[in-house]
Amino acid sequence: MRSYFLSVLEKIHAEYAEIRYEEVVFTHLHFVGKELESIETSIEKGGNVRVKGKAGWSFISFNKIDNLSSYLTEAIKKASLPRGDPVKLAPVLPQVKTVAATFKKDPRKITLEEKYYLCSRYNRILLSAPEVQTSDLKYTDSHIMKYFANSEGAYIQQERFHIALGMTSVARRGDNIQSAHEGVGGVGGYELVENQEEKAERAAKRASELLDAEPLPGGKYTVVIDPKLSGVFAHEAFGHLSEADFVYENEKLLEIMRIGRRFGSEILNIIDDPTIPGEGGSYLYDDEGVPSRKTYLIRKGKLAGRLHSRETAAKMGENPTGNARAISYEYPPIVRMSNTYIAPGEKSKEEIISEVKDGIYACGFRGGQTNLEMFTFAPEEGYKIKNGKLTTKIRDFNLTGNIFTILSKIDAVGDDLILFTGPGGCGKNGQSPLPVSTGGPHIRIKNLLVGGK
Amino acid sequence: MEMALREAEGVEIYQEEFENTTVSFESNRLKSVESSFGQGIGLRVIKNGKIGFSSATNNEDLDLLVKSALEAASFGQHAYFKFPGKSHIPEVKCFDPSILSIPVEEMVEEGEEAIKLILKEFPDFRCEAELNKTITKTSIINSSGLRFSYNKSLYSFSVYTFLAQEGNFLGVEEEESSCQHRKWSNLLAKRVIDKIKFAQKKADIQTGTYPVIFTPKAMPLLLSSLKMGINGKLVQKKISPLSSKLGQKITSQLISIFDDATFPYASASSPIDGEGIPSRKNPIVEKGILNSFIYDLQTAGLMKTETTANAARDYDTPPSPSTTNLIIEPGDVSLEEMIKDTEEGLIVDQVIGAGQSNMLMGEFSVNLDLGFKIKKGKVVGRVKDIMATGNVYDLLNSTIAVGREAKFVESIYTPPIYFAKINISG
Numbered sequence: 001m002r003s004y005f006l007s008v009l010e011k012i013h014a015e016y017a018e019i020r021y022e023e024v025v026f027t028h029l030h031f032v033g034k035e036l037e038s039i040e041t042s043i044e045k046g047g048n049v050r051v052k053g054k055a056g057w058s059f060i061s062f063n064k065i066d067n068l069s070s071y072l073t074e075a076i077k078k079a080s081l082p083r084g085d086p087v088k089l090a091p092v093l094p095q096v097k098t099v100a101a102t103f104k105k106d107p108r109k110i111t112l113e114e115k116y117y118l119c120s121r122y123n124r125i126l127l128s129a130p131e132v133q134t135s136d137l138k139y140t141d142s143h144i145m146k147y148f149a150n151s152e153g154a155y156i157q158q159e160r161f162h163i164a165l166g167m168t169s170v171a172r173r174g175d176n177i178q179s180a181h182e183g184v185g186g187v188g189g190y191e192l193v194e195n196q197e198e199k200a201e202r203a204a205k206r207a208s209e210l211l212d213a214e215p216l217p218g219g220k221y222t223v224v225i226d227p228k229l230s231g232v233f234a235h236e237a238f239g240h241l242s243e244a245d246f247v248y249e250n251e252k253l254l255e256i257m258r259i260g261r262r263f264g265s266e267i268l269n270i271i272d273d274p275t276i277p278g279e280g281g282s283y284l285y286d287d288e289g290v291p292s293r294k295t296y297l298i299r300k301g302k303l304a305g306r307l308h309s310r311e312t313a314a315k316m317g318e319n320p321t322g323n324a325r326a327i328s329y330e331y332p333p334i335v336r337m338s339n340t341y342i343a344p345g346e347k348s349k350e351e352i353i354s355e356v357k358d359g360i361y362a363c364g365f366r367g368g369q370t371n372l373e374m375f376t377f378a379p380e381e382g383y384k385i386k387n388g389k390l391t392t393k394i395r396d397f398n399l400t401g402n403i404f405t406i407l408s409k410i411d412a413v414g415d416d417l418i419l420f421t422g423p424g425g426c427g428k429n430g431q432s433p434l435p436v437s438t439g440g441p442h443i444r445i446k447n448l449l450v451g452g453k
Numbered sequence: 454m455e456m457a458l459r460e461a462e463g464v465e466i467y468q469e470e471f472e473n474t475t476v477s478f479e480s481n482r483l484k485s486v487e488s489s490f491g492q493g494i495g496l497r498v499i500k501n502g503k504i505g506f507s508s509a510t511n512n513e514d515l516d517l518l519v520k521s522a523l524e525a526a527s528f529g530q531h532a533y534f535k536f537p538g539k540s541h542i543p544e545v546k547c548f549d550p551s552i553l554s555i556p557v558e559e560m561v562e563e564g565e566e567a568i569k570l571i572l573k574e575f576p577d578f579r580c581e582a583e584l585n586k587t588i589t590k591t592s593i594i595n596s597s598g599l600r601f602s603y604n605k606s607l608y609s610f611s612v613y614t615f616l617a618q619e620g621n622f623l624g625v626e627e628e629e630s631s632c633q634h635r636k637w638s639n640l641l642a643k644r645v646i647d648k649i650k651f652a653q654k655k656a657d658i659q660t661g662t663y664p665v666i667f668t669p670k671a672m673p674l675l676l677s678s679l680k681m682g683i684n685g686k687l688v689q690k691k692i693s694p695l696s697s698k699l700g701q702k703i704t705s706q707l708i709s710i711f712d713d714a715t716f717p718y719a720s721a722s723s724p725i726d727g728e729g730i731p732s733r734k735n736p737i738v739e740k741g742i743l744n745s746f747i748y749d750l751q752t753a754g755l756m757k758t759e760t761t762a763n764a765a766r767d768y769d770t771p772p773s774p775s776t777t778n779l780i781i782e783p784g785d786v787s788l789e790e791m792i793k794d795t796e797e798g799l800i801v802d803q804v805i806g807a808g809q810s811n812m813l814m815g816e817f818s819v820n821l822d823l824g825f826k827i828k829k830g831k832v833v834g835r836v837k838d839i840m841a842t843g844n845v846y847d848l849l850n851s852t853i854a855v856g857r858e859a860k861f862v863e864s865i866y867t868p869p870i871y872f873a874k875i876n877i878s879g
Contacts, residue, residue, distance in 0.1 A: 218878030373622035376806030398818035451840030
């Protein structure tokens, strides 16, 4: 590949051009209830060329690599269409690297039969709790070969396995339908999805117990959130706003997002780190060939940094962070998070809860969304807290807040950081799902708006 | 086909080829031009009575494709159907050949025009816009003798206009799409401008219960739960809250809903579904009464009923029931009349947090990204930092009026609808 790509790139005249190519083979199993809904293998091969003109970009994706030269010629023509402020790229040392996959067990060497039996075993557990009506279990393993070359001489070949297992139990009593979910996976081998019986049991038990939970009246509460939710919180409530492509050409937003601005108290640190091995959003080089690195978004409560592509870094005079990612060869890389988390503090979970007189404890997550000012995130379940003790189980409520004021309402950070990933991921500009991990310790937020019955 | 038939009793090949071009504007100017040339093939087999599936993008992998599908079939679900043979396929308008020849420069001009109109009124705002044209060729052949292919075109235009001010972010999103090339610059710009004007003033609203108008853009929040409720697959798994409600009243009698893949030039229109069954118009809710669920072949077989031609798929996914164009029959009340009728209430236009609640049960709990307060029959300003909560079925049952002017929001055709109550907390 290297000599082919470099020879094609040598012949052209463009300020900057790059080629990406991917070969992905994935196996997918999907159980719904007692039945295997689908079982399939797919072989996907495709690539793209991206060319920078003076003031913008052109991008062409394809499945037939034989036409590479003509696509490049076409892309060079289209790259001249954008007019206006010049687009520059932050300098990066061109890397020539081959990265091999890291794993313990190669999923390709596990027979389809073995995967089928593993999944049906988990699925039986998902269905085992009282009043569970159905289950939804999705297993996907993929073997990914990614090739990257650009006109600056970079050539990076990365191989990886990505594996994900999502397990949901759905319980029903009349019109009351409740579900609970557990997910595992990341960059790595088959070992990541083995021995997950306990998680399957937990999902089944939670779904079943949720039938007895009470809806919560809307209002403002002191809320303690668990590590799953504090991860979503880090991702939605702050992570997206740290993506430089939202601010780099918007002076007004940039004023609001100046480095050093205080968002929360000294105990708060939020970090994005693709270099942690084995997580959903782990990688060594991003899709622009930039080495990945750890970035502090919030340090001791103050805005400390943001996530960049080469373009946003150049425009803002900051260093590239290696956060330009694409979900597949069909899309250009854009600024994305990787593994985003709130760093652990000093309090124990028990202390954090025991200090609450009247509030709620929210656990698990169903999703989250932001419009850069407001965010929402939906817990799976919760408990009322009365005089420091968990009491009534509650369901079907949604947390919301204003990003600019919410972080200052965090008054306790726990010592129990956990990272989570699974199937699904993050969505932005039509690119979804991008594998990421999110996580944090237990945290406590005062005066949080909760939508309920 | 021949290769697969040597070992399987039934074979279906589904092939797609597509070509698209997108022009993207960022910060008020053209930023990138993107194209895709894609293709793929999906193979479904029935072997020893069981279903297997596999897909690939490139012809060089056909051997592996067949081998994988056959291997999958040894674990697959028992097939409760046979692949359909030839039948009369209606002509459905979903292809406008003129879309093929729209020059990129013309798409750029359309985008520039809309942005210019918006900035003329509101120079502080930043506009993003995307115009896309797509041509897809779909072919399906199976071992029962079906052999059919059709072309489809799609043209879409979306604008997002945004202003960040400390403590007061405002973003307005508008879009249109059709199988025909239409010029939307003026229409989209006008909609954005009108909404920004309404949002200039801030209004307060107390925690409580209010009458509410959902604009067409906000309606998918409610309809996504209904879409799950009528899905034959969820009915079969006994987790649809509607599973035992066929023939019963599930909404106000003011509401009638169709699923219609034959609607001319709508974004989900096509002559056949993903299994080659001829498209048709299916009544789902008739004057509040639940009339039908939607099925593909397998789910219908399991439920001992007929497919409703609702198999949705791409080349790389096996078929599964899904709505096509969901059409809510317009009523006879204008938006102005609804507003005039409201003593104190609100209009919901954009939300964040859709799809995160217990959607199966119809619950929603969303932050109002863009909502307006109505006082004494007039829109008085934007309401913000509040949560709107409710149940889709309760809302649909409390319908006061269905609007006259319907539009497509992606594949949902809907007018604004006026409901008796929604819970607001702030």
